[in-house]
Amino acid sequence: MSRNAFLPGVTGIALLLLVAVPVTFVALQAVFPHLDTGSFSAPFSAFPPVFEEPQLRKLFATTLKVGLGVAICSGLIGIPLGALRGLFALPAAALWDILFLVPFLLPPYIAALSWMLALQTNGYVQQLLPWLHLNDFLFSLPGMVVVMTLNIFPVVYFAVSRSMAASGSRLADVARIHGAGPWRAFIRITLPMALPAMASSLLLAFTLSIEEYGVPGALGSRSGILMLTTGIEQRLADWPVDLPGAAVLSLMLVAIALCAYSVQRAVLAGKNVESLTGKPADVTQKSLAGWTIPVLILFMAVALIAVALPIVSMLITAFSRTLSGGLSWQNLTLGHFGNVFAAHGDAPAALSTSLGLALGTALIAGATGLMASWLVVARKIRGAALIDGLSLLPAALPGIVVGVGLILAWNQRFWPVTPYNTWGILLLAYCCLLLPYPVRYVSAALKQIGGNLDAAARVHGATAAQTLRLILLPLVFPSLLASMMMVFAVASRELVTSLLLSPAGVQTVSVYVWRQFEQGSVGDGMAMASVAAFLSLTLMLIAVRLQQRTAS
Known part of the structure; x- marks a missing residue:
């Protein structure tokens, strides 16, 4: 592969794995109901039973x-x-x-x-x-x-x-x-x-x-x-x-x-x-x-109504010894937060798993979004419309559809290696869902810069990779960093794909909170929710501040 084709090729492969594969398998499984057994028989036979259900x-x-x-x-x-x-x-x-x-x-x-x-x-x-x-x-x-x-x-x-x-x-x-x-x-x-x-x-x-x-x-x-x-x-x-x-x-x-x-x-x-x-x-x-x-x-x-009531309700529960104790000073405790930060237990593992996955998602989605935006806006390569469509398609995909697509795609017998039933499937899901954030932010920044700097660098002998690394990346980095922080904040508390795809023994913050409510440990769940909300708000405010500084 030539140097000029390497970066577009890597970006195309990333978009295929993150977006095209799960979407394609949702459509294939709907059309071919026996796809999981390797058979393409009885196409469209799954539609009538579903449509006939009252x-x-x-x-x-x-x-x-x-x-x-x-x-x-x-x-x-x-x-x-x-x-x-x-x-x-x-x-x-x-x-x-x-x-x-x-x-x-x-x-x-x-x-x-x-x-x-x-x-x-x-x-x-x-x-x-x-x-x-x-x-x-x-x-x-x-x-x-x-x-x-x-x-x-x-x-x-x-x-x-x-x-x-x-x-x-x-x-x-x-x-x-x-x-x-x-x-x-x-x-x-x-x-x-x-x-x-x-x-x-x-x-x-x-x-x-x-x-x-x-x-x-x-x-x-x-x-x-x-x-x-x-x-x-x-x-x-x-x-x-x-x-x-x-x-x-x-x-x-x-x-x-x-x-x-x-x-x-x-x-x-x-x-x-x-x-x-x-x-x-x-x-x-x-x-x-x-x-x-x-x-x-x-x-x-x-x-x-929209801010104070739910936040106060969450904090009261997190600081209450028991729900039956009601609103009283005697019912206050820090024990639930102690459980969240205890050295041994499910909560610290769930928090570390979510933070690790969120960091990986921010890095992968940020890099893929940067490359896709650069190829579409600055380079305007052949196939730019396809890259642009794939990179923004997850914005129209419900999270549960992405989860279903990943299950259908990677739970197949013909894969020699699969991320299914590992934390890697969660990473793929988060990257797919949140890819539009860096694409939108970086595309807007590149459009503001225009194409003159890229053209001038190429005239003076710089390669496309050198132009991206030495000239364009420093200029769009504040927008890229802001989008990555937003990706980190959202990925750290994503629920629906986490519930669908989390393998046995792996818990994220959202799964931990959900299961604490199912088990009746409401205080521990809300303590974890408070920590996650504080983290998300802090990162989002920093991202907004970076965007404002870039705009000014």
Whole structure:
């Protein structure tokens, strides 16, 4: 292999192993139900039994209801808050950004468990407010939608606030000068310019909710509410294992996500609004004037419900000797944290395993993302569209589909060596799921740099590898490092693929927390969750800071 083909070849192999192999085997297993025995007989025979199951319609309908409900509710919360944050001089704006980052960083399954402890019968809220009974609401479809919404709405808030802050209010002010009222100027000028960001964030909220397993697994299991994710998990966990049925349901889940993307593209077709003045937009934010106090009350109310309540519930449980002891000073203890950091036990092993896997994921995903972005944006090699598509495809893949694909791919008899039933299968899963983070960050940085430096280096005799290592890498390194820290933070608490793929004797932080709840050791589970949440928040804040420093 020539020197010019070595780096593209290595990148292509990495993308094939991380992305193409699991996706291909999901499709193959769905089409050829006897693939696990090496037979390609009876193609498509797995589809009719799945489609004829009476439960399928309920799974499909519930998944759509949850996805649409979360998208709508996230829009109702995130769009007004984002507009206020982007267009007006909000007091302590940076503080609100940090607070609203917390729900997105708190793993959904931990948030669901925290809400259970807070709102269930004799929970923390009822101990303080005995007249308030929210147990039945929590363990219902609307309750699941609300819990997911409070975890997901920040993606809409940040997208809308950044979009409106970037577009500014100058064009709306021009409309006001020409006789438009404030609401008409907002609806006809400001809102259309932010429409792509709104649509993209609502699509993301929809896809994040339909692919979520932790909340349906925690809340839905008690109320009999099942989604496609829990249906897939049941087919893999219950005997007899139904690999073809799990593959068919996985394809259905991917199809829903792709249909949502197509609907978004159709809705936005021809409706993108851009400023063609050639001048930067005026980003001067307007004063809230007499609305300052009401707006602050609104932000405080959302922060109290979405941030403070689940975090406080988690910490109270972590510091409580027993749940039955209730809210009392006598019930406080540090024993659960002692168990987490004890020299002997499952908790330190789970923490070290998660940190090791997260570090490996950050390094592999970072390196692969850097190479893919460089080949697509800077080098523009032949096949760049395929590399770009493979590197961003995991963003549309639910985690449970990736897990199913890896099981189907690597649990085959013809492999001489396989990572199945080892920690390596978890590393592959995390790298596949989180690869889009470094791809997006590094691609954006390379587009800002442009192609002049690369071309100048090549003219002066530098090889492609030398140009990447000596010139481009130092320039994009802050963005790359920020994305790797985000990958580390998310990988350290990933749940669904960990539950599906963890081999016997191997526990991660998420699996440890989940199993502690199943075994009744709630305090130990929440102590571990607190440590993981603190670690994720710290790393994410550092990553955001690095991004801000790079942008400035």
